Amino acid sequence: xxxYKFLAIWLPLFGWLLAACTAGSSTATKAGQLNxxxxxxxxxxxxxxxxxxxxxxxxxxxxxxxxxxxxPAPSDAKxxxxxxxxxxxxxxxxxxxxxxxxxxxxxxxxxxxxxEQTISPDEYVYDFSFPKEAGSPNPHLWPNPLYALRYxxxxxxxxxxxxxxxxxxxxxxxxxxxxxxxxxDTAIQQTLATIPEFNRKLLTYHDSWAYxxxxxxxxxxxxxxPSDFAEPSAQEVAALIAQLRSEQVPAIFGSEVFPSPIxxxxxxxxxxxxxxxxxxxxxxxxxxxxxxxYIGLMVENVRxxxxxLGGNPxxxxxxDTANVPGADSxxxxxx
Amino acid sequence: MQALIELKEVTFGYGGQxxxxxxDLHLHPGQFAALVGPSGAGxxxxxxxxxxxxxxxxxxxxxxxxxxxxxSSLRVGYVPQLEAIDWNFPVTVAEVVLMGRIQRAGxxxxxGADDRRRMLRVLQQLEIDHLAKHHIRDLSGGQQQRVFLxxxxxxxxxxxxxxxxxxxxxMRTAENVLHLLAELNQQGMTILITTHDLNAAAAHVPWAVxxxxxxxxxxxxxxxxxxxxxxxxxxxxxxxxxxDGMLFVQQKPHGHTLRDVLPDPVPGHLPExxxxxxxxxxxx
Amino acid sequence: xxxxxxxxxxxxxxxxxxxxxxxxxxxxxxGVYIVLRGMSYIGHGxxxxxxxxxxxxxxxxxxxxxxxxxxxxxxxxxxxxxxQRTKINADAAIGIITTASFAVGVALISRYxxxxxxxxxxLFGNILGVTQQDVWVIxxxxxxxxxxxxxxxxxxxxxxxxxxVAQVYGVKTAxxxxxxxxxLAAALIVSMQxxxxxxxxxxxxxxxxxxxxxxxSFSRMLLxxxxxxxxxxxxxxxxxxxxxxxxxxxxxLVQAAIFGLxxxxxxxQKQAARRxxxxxx
Numbered sequence: 001x002x003x004y005k006f007l008a009i010w011l012p013l014f015g016w017l018l019a020a021c022t023a024g025s026s027t028a029t030k031a032g033q034l035n036x037x038x039x040x041x042x043x044x045x046x047x048x049x050x051x052x053x054x055x056x057x058x059x060x061x062x063x064x065x066x067x068x069x070x071x072p073a074p075s076d077a078k079x080x081x082x083x084x085x086x087x088x089x090x091x092x093x094x095x096x097x098x099x100x101x102x103x104x105x106x107x108x109x110x111x112x113x114x115x116e117q118t119i120s121p122d123e124y125v126y127d128f129s130f131p132k133e134a135g136s137p138n139p140h141l142w143p144n145p146l147y148a149l150r151y152x153x154x155x156x157x158x159x160x161x162x163x164x165x166x167x168x169x170x171x172x173x174x175x176x177x178x179x180x181x182x183x184x185d186t187a188i189q190q191t192l193a194t195i196p197e198f199n200r201k202l203l204t205y206h207d208s209w210a211y212x213x214x215x216x217x218x219x220x221x222x223x224x225x226p227s228d229f230a231e232p233s234a235q236e237v238a239a240l241i242a243q244l245r246s247e248q249v250p251a252i253f254g255s256e257v258f259p260s261p262i263x264x265x266x267x268x269x270x271x272x273x274x275x276x277x278x279x280x281x282x283x284x285x286x287x288x289x290x291x292x293x294y295i296g297l298m299v300e301n302v303r304x305x306x307x308x309l310g311g312n313p314x315x316x317x318x319x320d321t322a323n324v325p326g327a328d329s330x331x332x333x334x335x
Numbered sequence: 336m337q338a339l340i341e342l343k344e345v346t347f348g349y350g351g352q353x354x355x356x357x358x359d360l361h362l363h364p365g366q367f368a369a370l371v372g373p374s375g376a377g378x379x380x381x382x383x384x385x386x387x388x389x390x391x392x393x394x395x396x397x398x399x400x401x402x403x404x405x406x407s408s409l410r411v412g413y414v415p416q417l418e419a420i421d422w423n424f425p426v427t428v429a430e431v432v433l434m435g436r437i438q439r440a441g442x443x444x445x446x447g448a449d450d451r452r453r454m455l456r457v458l459q460q461l462e463i464d465h466l467a468k469h470h471i472r473d474l475s476g477g478q479q480q481r482v483f484l485x486x487x488x489x490x491x492x493x494x495x496x497x498x499x500x501x502x503x504x505x506m507r508t509a510e511n512v513l514h515l516l517a518e519l520n521q522q523g524m525t526i527l528i529t530t531h532d533l534n535a536a537a538a539h540v541p542w543a544v545x546x547x548x549x550x551x552x553x554x555x556x557x558x559x560x561x562x563x564x565x566x567x568x569x570x571x572x573x574x575x576x577x578x579d580g581m582l583f584v585q586q587k588p589h590g591h592t593l594r595d596v597l598p599d600p601v602p603g604h605l606p607e608x609x610x611x612x613x614x615x616x617x618x619x
Numbered sequence: 620x621x622x623x624x625x626x627x628x629x630x631x632x633x634x635x636x637x638x639x640x641x642x643x644x645x646x647x648x649x650g651v652y653i654v655l656r657g658m659s660y661i662g663h664g665x666x667x668x669x670x671x672x673x674x675x676x677x678x679x680x681x682x683x684x685x686x687x688x689x690x691x692x693x694x695x696x697x698x699x700x701x702x703q704r705t706k707i708n709a710d711a712a713i714g715i716i717t718t719a720s721f722a723v724g725v726a727l728i729s730r731y732x733x734x735x736x737x738x739x740x741x742l743f744g745n746i747l748g749v750t751q752q753d754v755w756v757i758x759x760x761x762x763x764x765x766x767x768x769x770x771x772x773x774x775x776x777x778x779x780x781x782x783x784v785a786q787v788y789g790v791k792t793a794x795x796x797x798x799x800x801x802x803l804a805a806a807l808i809v810s811m812q813x814x815x816x817x818x819x820x821x822x823x824x825x826x827x828x829x830x831x832x833x834x835x836s837f838s839r840m841l842l843x844x845x846x847x848x849x850x851x852x853x854x855x856x857x858x859x860x861x862x863x864x865x866x867x868x869x870x871x872l873v874q875a876a877i878f879g880l881x882x883x884x885x886x887x888q889k890q891a892a893r894r895x896x897x898x899x900x
Contacts, residue, residue, distance in 0.1 A: 235861075388783060
């Protein structure tokens, strides 16, 4: 932890110094653009919404893959070695990737840990999949739009610092994005408010909503995946079924990243609906589609939650989800 | 009379080495014959060819007039060498004998009344019916021999083939087995055996086939077990002694005398017999 | 008692237990033939080969039973042909085929980033994730294999005892051995989920050896081995739930414990019989 704090303070300083010393020929690469590498697609998308087509952007965690256990491949090491900026969620979400990045960092490049710079330790949430004893807090900050906005701010700061020539462009994008995210926040509040109070419970496979739920009056009543990312034990499954039978939620939520046969079984035995379309790190649609964005991701999730829990999904169904700089077909996210 | 088994110019080898060459052999029904020859002479190979587990490379084999390529109408009752058997296998005498009925087996796992009746009859015939429920390893050598013979008989064969029935059992048991086979032969069974035991063959088997890659001689042992013929078959000096209507065969030891083998007697302590002290040397 | 009955209220547990009972019994049954023929290495190798097929099947999004089944049958036939035709180097050939197939599975898992199944579950078995479909398939295969063993009882017995001689007596041993290899493959495929790749071979062997200690009769050995397999499957599954250990491991542990117990008892009996030579114990 201390090490990351160290990095978080000194790396930007160092980078700033470097930028100051080498102003002019600051960080232009062969293509004249910054090489920026990120991990999961929501973060890639946030970076895109700030940097647009003026950066060379690449995300290395394939969509739909379990980011916690993702092991980067040698080809990823190459990308990391050529990167000028590496945006990582941090808070131990992508341990193997972080280590690889540190090992292959080129001179003058920076790793930015977004999570650690967004919240302070007393804002950390420990819970079902991320118990305090295991040492790591829940790292899923971005489902909370305000945190996502802070990520965007950090991204803007870094881009402006490293590529001052395009500073106006980055700033303008940020302003636009801010407006949209604040509108999104309001829309989510309104939509989720239509869910009857006794239904505002989330039981998911993976514990992704720990920072999202409290903001909107929802409660995370459990997560099925144990902290070591193995499959739950039979006893844990039995306990969950018993819990569901007594809690009486209308639906439980899986995710396509995690195996659903167990969730299907739990739902069947508890007599609840199993909805497996929530995503937390897999953008809807295809690159280039208007809903292939962070905002699109949250809109879709909230729509599903509202529909499954007895609320009104229409309130958010038509929200504008397009990316600020336009279609993101050129953004490279690993497959 | 149509031969029961006929081999014409049969040749077989493993990987270029010939094991059997130009074998011409026929056995007629009711014959009792012994295949003799040294190890590696091709006795087992010849059996396998007759049984159909090997195919000749040249020549043809006919069983009961029909070429042995498809199913012959001939039923062969085969008794393997005792050494080859897994005595620890969890089967009883009855279960082994019933295996012989496999050709006529129905769909069900249990034996039919007919099968059981025939099995009992054969066991009685071989005087081992009291052993029916015994595990096969709880038997003496002779009894074991009879169990597998019973299995062959219960298949109601036209031909009995036994691989080394005199090997691995004591002399008395070997005698009994051959005696038994001779009895069966008298009742009309055609029998072919292989054996190392020339003396037993000479005493009990009316027809011998001397094999060493080729058929060196065939005929009644009394006629063909001569020094010359057997020496050629065994590629070594053989001595044949006829005495009291019996025939004895012995391979001459190379250049030894008994004197070289026996220890020198302690002076004053000559080995005794009831006729006085034994001579110091016995020359052969 | 309540504690014992408690997990049975859950359907997933009932499915798991049923599957374990069937699978345990099935492996016990087939295991008798495996053990008497000294073919344990084939059971081990074939299970590893099937693993490769299971992974391929997942990657191609085929139904597990169809994909792993085809692959497993192919591997079984290949092994069978190798054993029948080249008796000398059977070990080496089988070793290569099966480990290569396993390696294919591992390689695919490494490359295919989207592999979301638990590797542990595949290797060691998992009480969870036994669906209704699985139970139907396991039941079907069990009935089929029992039927095969029933209707080909005599041929299988003779072939297992003395394959060459059986052939002389008219048994189509090549067909019988092929049929058996396919039955083995089928049994392994349905057992894989409960027992896991690494421990299936043990479940094939231990109940049969335990039964052998208790009887000299082939048919009784079949019965005892099947019963032992089923009973240990049941107990092992219960244990897996309560102590939170992979089901393959708990089942095999129970089987090993029972074997140890039977061995001790029968040894003591033999010793006692020796000391009292005129008594029939």
